[in-house]
Amino acid sequence: MDFEIKLNDIFGKDNVRLQESMAEHTSFRIGGPADYYVTPQDPESLAQGIALCVEENVPYYIVGNGTNLLIADRGFRGVIFQILRTMDSITCREEDGVLLLFAQAGALLSRAARTVAEKGYAGFEFAAGIPGTIGGAVMMNAGAYGGEIGDHLLYVDVLDEKGQTLRLTLPELAFGYRRSIVMDKGYIVLDVCMSFEKGDPDAVMQRVEELSGKRKSSQPLDYPSAGSTFKRPEGYFAGKLIQDCGLKGLTVGGAQVSEKHAGFVINIGGATAADVRELIRQVQERVKDQFGVLLEPEIRMIGEFE
Numbered sequence: 001m002d003f004e005i006k007l008n009d010i011f012g013k014d015n016v017r018l019q020e021s022m023a024e025h026t027s028f029r030i031g032g033p034a035d036y037y038v039t040p041q042d043p044e045s046l047a048q049g050i051a052l053c054v055e056e057n058v059p060y061y062i063v064g065n066g067t068n069l070l071i072a073d074r075g076f077r078g079v080i081f082q083i084l085r086t087m088d089s090i091t092c093r094e095e096d097g098v099l100l101l102f103a104q105a106g107a108l109l110s111r112a113a114r115t116v117a118e119k120g121y122a123g124f125e126f127a128a129g130i131p132g133t134i135g136g137a138v139m140m141n142a143g144a145y146g147g148e149i150g151d152h153l154l155y156v157d158v159l160d161e162k163g164q165t166l167r168l169t170l171p172e173l174a175f176g177y178r179r180s181i182v183m184d185k186g187y188i189v190l191d192v193c194m195s196f197e198k199g200d201p202d203a204v205m206q207r208v209e210e211l212s213g214k215r216k217s218s219q220p221l222d223y224p225s226a227g228s229t230f231k232r233p234e235g236y237f238a239g240k241l242i243q244d245c246g247l248k249g250l251t252v253g254g255a256q257v258s259e260k261h262a263g264f265v266i267n268i269g270g271a272t273a274a275d276v277r278e279l280i281r282q283v284q285e286r287v288k289d290q291f292g293v294l295l296e297p298e299i300r301m302i303g304e305f306e
């Protein structure tokens with residue numbers, strides 16, 4: 001049977017599109033077509049879809065909210081599964097002064113963080129302004145302002161490439177700076193359980209607003225981007241190194257080193273993935289020459305680049 005028909009059988013015709021422009025699904029607004037673009041509605045069909053790809057030797061990739069991705073101009077040969085706005089339930093249970101948060105991978109991190117804050121529990125305020133999903137955040141060990149998603153996780157349920165569900169506890173997740181076992185093993189995050197301690201409700205909401213204000217004043221949120229382009233090199237700040245090289249405003253095609261925050265590459269209009277890659281290369285070269293530091297991209301690049 002034709003691969004497309006098999007996908008339709010598993011996911012329903014409405015959830016399978018062909019030659020879908022991935023520019024529509026990334027915060028950079030960049031990316032060529034995916035051969036197949038699938039929006040799974042539940043973990044069972046997702047597991048079947050992964051098993052089909054493995055059986056038929058078709059490459060696949062998981063996308064959350066596409067806020068940390070650079071997808072090639074020629075797109076992706078295979079299946080993109082986007083887990084966003086489906087598989088997105090958030091529920092809470094209060095137990096002995098602790099809030100247990102159960103969230104599915106497709107839920108927005110910002111919604112989960114606000115849910116916790118509105119109930120007067122502390123510790124998730126840092127995540128209220130990060131635009132990714134729970135799944136993407138676990139995979140990347142997303143963090144900001146001294147907090148990381150790993151700080152409050154009790155366990156994560158994942159799907160392995162054999163279609164089996166595993167429950168990983170915090171030590172098994174092997175979190176490091178912007179990395180996790182999910183990244184190393186290619187697992188797919190299905191849902192998480194997190195815990196938070198009671199806080200002062202007013203102070204918690206105030207902190208959410210304060211951090212949101214900090215983001216608005218320091219980050220180029222008016223332009224499409226994928227957040228911080230580079231990881232923080234040990235002992236330095238990427239943005240400061242780039243700024244000190246005089247690279248603010250450096251432009252290749254439609255891609256530019258933000259004038260507002262040198263750690264962000266932004267799309268000032270019509271940028272291609274090739275523009276962003278070339279700009280990244282030039283920034284890396286200049287920073288290496290001047291400071292001897294190799295900047296490693298934080299954004300994930302996928303698809304047919306060469």
Ligand SMILES: Cc1cc2nc3c(=O)[nH]c(=O)nc-3n(C[C@H](O)[C@H](O)[C@H](O)COP(=O)(O)OP(=O)(O)OC[C@H]3O[C@@H](n4cnc5c(N)ncnc54)[C@H](O)[C@@H]3O)c2cc1C
Binds near residue numbers: 132
């Ligand atoms: C304006 C802006 C500000 C940002 N600020 C921050 C910040 O403060 N801190 C920070 O850490 N990041 C920040 N980011 C980057 C980004 O939001 C995070 O990395 C986020 O965790 C990515 O989530 P996502 O759902 O968008 O993942 P995507 O970009 O869709 O994917 C990122 C990676 O996660 C994988 N992935 C996605 N979902 C799953 C899943 N269910 N299971 C397994 N793997 C999955 C993908 O395969 C990919 O490798 C920012 C981005 C923007 C645009």
